[in-house]
Amino acid sequence: MTAAAELIESAPTSAVSHLPSARSSELSAPLYIAWQVTNECNLACLHCIEESGPGKAFHDELNATQVFGFLEQVMDREIPYLSFSGGEPTLHPLFFEMVEYVCGRNAQLKIETNGHGMSVAKADRLKSLGVKAVQISLDGASRETFNRMRVRGDFDLAIEGIKNLHAAGVPIEINYSPTLFNVHEIGLAVDLAYELGAYSFYTGRTMYTGNAVKTWHRLAPAEEQYEAYFDVLRAKTEEYRGRMRVYFHEMGLLEELRFRLQHC
Amino acid sequence: MKLAKYAKFRQEKFGGVLFETRSERVYALNATGAAIVREIGAGCDELALVDRMNDRFRDSGGSIEREVIAFTANLRQQGLIEE
Numbered sequence: 381m382t383a384a385a386e387l388i389e390s391a392p393t394s395a396v397s398h399l400p401s402a403r404s405s406e407l408s409a410p411l412y413i414a415w416q417v418t419n420e421c422n423l424a425c426l427h428c429i430e431e432s433g434p435g436k437a438f439h440d441e442l443n444a445t446q447v448f449g450f451l452e453q454v455m456d457r458e459i460p461y462l463s464f465s466g467g468e469p470t471l472h473p474l475f476f477e478m479v480e481y482v483c484g485r486n487a488q489l490k491i492e493t494n495g496h497g498m499s500v501a502k503a504d505r506l507k508s509l510g511v512k513a514v515q516i517s518l519d520g521a522s523r524e525t526f527n528r529m530r531v532r533g534d535f536d537l538a539i540e541g542i543k544n545l546h547a548a549g550v551p552i553e554i555n556y557s558p559t560l561f562n563v564h565e566i567g568l569a570v571d572l573a574y575e576l577g578a579y580s581f582y583t584g585r586t587m588y589t590g591n592a593v594k595t596w597h598r599l600a601p602a603e604e605q606y607e608a609y610f611d612v613l614r615a616k617t618e619e620y621r622g623r624m625r626v627y628f629h630e631m632g633l634l635e636e637l638r639f640r641l642q643h644c
Numbered sequence: 645m646k647l648a649k650y651a652k653f654r655q656e657k658f659g660g661v662l663f664e665t666r667s668e669r670v671y672a673l674n675a676t677g678a679a680i681v682r683e684i685g686a687g688c689d690e691l692a693l694v695d696r697m698n699d700r701f702r703d704s705g706g707s708i709e710r711e712v713i714a715f716t717a718n719l720r721q722q723g724l725i726e727e
Contacts, residue, residue: 406658411670460652461665488652488665512650512665551666 409457417447417478418467423494424531425519427557427599429590432467434532447474448481455485461512465492470502479509488512492555494533495541503541503548514545515553515582521568525561539576546577556583559599563609570616574624581620583613584629606630645689645716651724653681662724671724676701680715684725690716 416430418441424433442450454462462482469475470493482489491506495516506514518538520526526535545552554573558566566583573581585606586592592599601609610630617626631639647653650666660678662671673681679700683693693716694709701708719725 406656407661408654408656411654411661411663458654460654460663488650 409459411459412461412463413454413459414463414465416466417464417469417475418472420471421466421468421494422471422496423468423533425517425533425591426529426531426595427519427559427586427590427592429587429592430467431590436467444474447478451478451481451485455482455487459487461488461490463490463492463515468494468496470497476505476509479506479511483510490515490553492517493541494530494538495545496534496537498541498544500544500547503544503550506545507548507550511550513551513553513580515555516542516545517555517557518542518569518573519557519559520562521565521572525565528561529557529559542576542578552576552578553580553582554578556581557586558583558601558606558609559586560601560605561598563601563605566609567612567616570613570620570624570626574620578624580625580627581616582627585632587633589633645684645693645725645727646687647681647685648724648726653678653685655682664722664724667723669722671722676711677715680712681719684716684719 418437419430419432420434420437421428421432422434464472464475464478466472469491472478479489479491489511490513491511492515495514498514498516516538517530518526519529520535523535526538527533530538542552542554554569554576556566556569562569570581586599586601588596588600610628613626613628617628620626629636648664650664652663652665654661654663655678658672659675660673660681662673662681663669664671680693680697683696688696690713694712697708697712716725
């Protein structure tokens with residue numbers, strides 16, 4: 381052989397990993413596309429980075445021809461991994477057709493949803509279409525904290541959606557955004573995620589962008605709260621090792637951007 | 645032998661990339677590694693793989709067999725291929 385076969389692993393992150401820089405600039409296409417398919421949402425969360433909500437669909441969102449033209453380009457470039465988020469992606473009128481197209485072209489697809497409309501039938505359909513995972517936001521281990529964060533949201537509906545997905549056999553990821561009023565529940569939230577059948581738990585500092593800019597005084601945990609938060613997460617990572625992956629980023633948005641500019 | 649459910653391969657000018665989407669790990673492959681993974685993706689078993697690599701790289705010293713076996717063992721260990 382002209383050279384030994386080599387397998388160079390990149391460092392995993394809570395988002396999609398990056399190749400060694402010498403290789404990433406040579407890629408023919410991205411490896412991952414995160415598509416916010418609509419800005420429409422049934423909730424109006426205090427921290428939403430997209431400022432989504434009821435009636436907030438953009439007036440120029442793609443029509444059916446454009447949607448499937450875009451997806452065809454993505455699939456033709458062999459981009460192996462996509463996520464659909466929003467807004468609430470399941471509210472998109474073509475949601476299931478889009479899922480069917482992507483999975484039918486053998487790409488891996490993750491759905492990022494609030495899970496409120498995740499009925500038994502929808503969960504079963506996602507399973508049969510072969511989605512890679514569904515990520516549900518669960519910003520609290522109790523009705524009180526969850527409903528305070530997720531304006532118009534309902535903790536019980538989110539839990540029901542997760543249970544429906546688990547019963548259908550869809551891999552589940554849980555996402556948690558910390559605030560000064562839910563930060564103390566992180567340990568219980570990780571435990572709850574495991575009890576509900578999640579295989580991954582993701583969290584990090586809540587970002588100062590979107591709705592959070594307007595609500596920051598009601599959201600932002602103090603630095604000492606964050607220190608305790610990450611201490612719990614370190615312990616939970618060990619507690620659930622081999623059973624559920626607990627991923628967390630300790631860097632804030634600006635800190636991470638600075639780090640990536642300097643090191644990636 | 646086949647690529648694992650969550651492993652996706654794409655050919656690149658430098659060789660290829662293997663993306664394990666469940667763990668979200670990305671692996672870069674050189675041209676030789678990419679050739680092997682492409683054959684595995686096409687359903688080639690280990691013996692046939694050695695034959696094909698021998699044909700392709702015209703090796704008579706046995707190093708190809710050793711390298712293919714070591715490389716596939718590495719892929720298996722990382723959960724990138726399955727039987």
